[in-house]
Amino acid sequence: MRLDKFLKVSRIIKRRTVAKEVCDNDRVKINDRPEKAGSEVAVGDIIEIRFGDKIVKFRVLIVKDHVSQSEAPELYESL
DSSP states (O other), rough: BBBHHHHHHTTSSSSSHHHOOOOOOOOETTTEOOTTTOOOTTTTOEEEEEEETTTEEEEEEOOOOOTTTTTTGEEHHHH
């Protein structure tokens, strides 16, 4: 699954256009490598997002195309 779509489906970022913008501004890394919005996300990947001065890390647990809002937190775990 594309990185920007995963960020939207998991509700880490609310809108896909915002997720794409964040990725394209080199603020997202997968496994310590800077990645663009079209990069593939797989189970076990560690995603690091820089929000201003704060850095947030997540481990991908499940990759699904569609989930309900209540199921979204099950797709990842915070590190």
